[in-house]
Amino acid sequence: MTARPRRVVSRVLLNAAAVVVIVASLFPVYWMVNTSLLPASAVRSTTPHWWPDQFTLSNYQEALTDDSLLNALFNSVAVTGITLVVALGFAFLGAIAVSRYRFRTRTSFIIAILVIQMIPAEAMIVSVFRVLDGWYLLNTIIGLSFVYIAFVLPFTIWTLRGFVNGVPADLEEAAMIDGCSRSGAFWRITFPLLAPGLIATGVFAFIQAWNEFVFALVIMTRPESLTLPIWLRAFVQATKATDWAVVMAASTIMAIPVIVFFLIVQHRMTSGLVAGAVKG
Amino acid sequence: MTTVPAEAAAPPAPPSASRPDPEPPRKRRFPWAPLALLTPALIMLVVFIGWPLVQLVVMSFQKFGRAQIFGAPPEFIGIDNYAAVLTDPEFWAVLGRSVALCVVSVVATMLLGVAIAVMMTKLGAVMRTAVSVSLLLAWAMPALTATIVWGWIFDTQYGLVNWVLTQVTGQNWIGHSWLIDPTSFYAVAAIIITWGAIPFVAFSTYAALSQVPDEVLEAASLDGAGGFARFRLIVFPYLRSILLVLLVLQVIWDLRVFAQIYALQSIGGVRAETNTIGVYIYSVSMASGDLGAGGAISVILVVILLAISGYWIRTMLKEES
Numbered sequence: 001m002t003a004r005p006r007r008v009v010s011r012v013l014l015n016a017a018a019v020v021v022i023v024a025s026l027f028p029v030y031w032m033v034n035t036s037l038l039p040a041s042a043v044r045s046t047t048p049h050w051w052p053d054q055f056t057l058s059n060y061q062e063a064l065t066d067d068s069l070l071n072a073l074f075n076s077v078a079v080t081g082i083t084l085v086v087a088l089g090f091a092f093l094g095a096i097a098v099s100r101y102r103f104r105t106r107t108s109f110i111i112a113i114l115v116i117q118m119i120p121a122e123a124m125i126v127s128v129f130r131v132l133d134g135w136y137l138l139n140t141i142i143g144l145s146f147v148y149i150a151f152v153l154p155f156t157i158w159t160l161r162g163f164v165n166g167v168p169a170d171l172e173e174a175a176m177i178d179g180c181s182r183s184g185a186f187w188r189i190t191f192p193l194l195a196p197g198l199i200a201t202g203v204f205a206f207i208q209a210w211n212e213f214v215f216a217l218v219i220m221t222r223p224e225s226l227t228l229p230i231w232l233r234a235f236v237q238a239t240k241a242t243d244w245a246v247v248m249a250a251s252t253i254m255a256i257p258v259i260v261f262f263l264i265v266q267h268r269m270t271s272g273l274v275a276g277a278v279k280g
Numbered sequence: 281m282t283t284v285p286a287e288a289a290a291p292p293a294p295p296s297a298s299r300p301d302p303e304p305p306r307k308r309r310f311p312w313a314p315l316a317l318l319t320p321a322l323i324m325l326v327v328f329i330g331w332p333l334v335q336l337v338v339m340s341f342q343k344f345g346r347a348q349i350f351g352a353p354p355e356f357i358g359i360d361n362y363a364a365v366l367t368d369p370e371f372w373a374v375l376g377r378s379v380a381l382c383v384v385s386v387v388a389t390m391l392l393g394v395a396i397a398v399m400m401t402k403l404g405a406v407m408r409t410a411v412s413v414s415l416l417l418a419w420a421m422p423a424l425t426a427t428i429v430w431g432w433i434f435d436t437q438y439g440l441v442n443w444v445l446t447q448v449t450g451q452n453w454i455g456h457s458w459l460i461d462p463t464s465f466y467a468v469a470a471i472i473i474t475w476g477a478i479p480f481v482a483f484s485t486y487a488a489l490s491q492v493p494d495e496v497l498e499a500a501s502l503d504g505a506g507g508f509a510r511f512r513l514i515v516f517p518y519l520r521s522i523l524l525v526l527l528v529l530q531v532i533w534d535l536r537v538f539a540q541i542y543a544l545q546s547i548g549g550v551r552a553e554t555n556t557i558g559v560y561i562y563s564v565s566m567a568s569g570d571l572g573a574g575g576a577i578s579v580i581l582v583v584i585l586l587a588i589s590g591y592w593i594r595t596m597l598k599e600e601s
Binding site (some may be wrong): 015018020024025026031032044046089090091093094096097098100101103106111112113114115120122124128129130146149151153157158210211213214217218226229233237244251255263 | 320324335399411418419435506547562565566571589592
């Protein structure tokens with residue numbers, strides 16, 4: 001075989017492999033949305049409907065008029081909102097401290113936040129449950145938010161620290177020479193340059209709190225205090241194999257905010273976790 | 281300095297040498313300013329992670345069952361909880377299943393992720409963008425919703441997999457349950473976990489591959505190195521440390537997998553036969569109410585995971601200095 005046809009064959013194989021990857025990645029997402037737009041009768045037919053040929057929004061209507069889902073949606077929005085705002089604020093202050101000051105316990109603090117990131121939530125459910133129980137914080141939005149804030153702080157501090165490091169302190173000093181006060185230099189020069197970092201970190205906190213499963217399962221046990229993931233799991237179990245169309249509508253409602261926010265900051269998601277390694 | 285390839289370098293990166301300490305160490309003053317800035321975060325970490333962690337260790341040495349939840353004083357029983365857990369065959373069965381699931385998922389994730397990354401470097405611009413966008417969507421999918429969707433695809437009555445198998449093999453697969461048998465339950469779980477984990481591995485590896493300088497590859501090729509030799513001798517050394525970090529992170533994430541297993545069990549698995557370590561902790565401590573034993577298993581899990589993550593922590597510290 002000469003070089004040319006062989007190259008054509010490998011090109012074709014390569015693109016075929018790419019198509020396989022595309023289909024395998026997209027199909028479950030597509031299938032969720034597709035099923036959610038079909039009436040229950042079409043979902044329960046012997047042949048699959050490959051696209052929403054009997055388009056309907058009735059599943060969404062059914063899901064969004066269910067009081068328990070609306071309640072769970074409210075709880076999730078509240079917990080996520082509190083976590084996002086507080087974690088971002090605290091992480092911002094912490095990142096400034098770690099990045100702009102040299103103090104003796106700095107390295108210990110950095111090691112501590114790296115170690116904490118590796119402590120599995122699954123192993124903490126027992127004692128977090130007990131501690132919150134002792135403080136009457138079980139089944140409260142504020143109790144769950146506190147736990148989420150603590151568990152997203154290490155990563156948010158770590159990520160923001162990277163962004164603060166990226167803004168040269170020289171810029172601040174130049175502003176101070178030109179007559180800015182130290183805090184003025186910070187708010188006028190450094191803070192605006194940190195905006196992308198704050199957005200990326202905030203989205204991370206949002207996604208963590210919105211998707212979190214195991215703490216919510218343990219802490220929010222009353223029907224009125226469920227968050228969206230816990231509600232969804234219970235709903236799947238309750239309607240098992242009878243109402244996949246509505247289940248898919250509810251899943252889509254839960255997934256869409258995450259997908260949208262994720263796409264906004266996707267190019268910064270890998271960097272925090274593997275930054276040191278890529279350099280080699 | 282952070283050097284994840286071009287895309288991550290959003291803020292201008294200063295040469296690290298030119299950054300003077302804003303607080304020069306000329307006077308040994310107590311560092312009030314940084315401490316004040318760290319205080320809110322420190323309080324949250326100490327109160328909601330540190331204190332429970334201490335409680336966890338204490339509890340693992342106590343008899344702590346339902347009676348204690350309702351107020352009876354817990355009694356110290358030394359290492360009885362650990363002895364009971366470590367001599368319980370179910371604990372070892374759960375641990376073995378978790379490790380097996382973890383190994384299968386991690387191997388599949390790493391092989392496919394790296395293969396996809398290499399493939400992306402060879403694709404044309406249009407195809408590469410299409411692959412990136414698809415991977416991103418899969419990555420963005422919350423683990424719980426992904427599990428539920430895969431549960432629907434593998435559904436007993438109306439699932440797509442059974443329909444396709446019926447069409448292809450000519451036998452009737454409708455009504456075949458994929459989740460009732462533990463082995464095929466774990467196969468489905470491994471597919472879900474791998475599907476969700478590949479994008480992160482693929483993107484990180486792709487980013488690292490784009491760091492390999494073309495000149496070096498060209499020089500090697502002029503010196504007569506073939507494609508495989510170039511990969512083994514030049515590309516791989518560039519990739520080695522990132523692949524190790526990815527491996528460590530994947531092992532940790534897959535070993536503690538919770539939402540996927542728990543949700544799949546709700547769709548139709550036999551809980552007792554399909555528990556992994558995370559779900560087992562939940563069922564021992566929350567469902568059965570034995571917080572002492574649950575605490576002991578938790579401490580064991582923390583120790584295992586911290587031991588594995590030592591490499592990752594060291595790598596991240598290297599970047600910091």
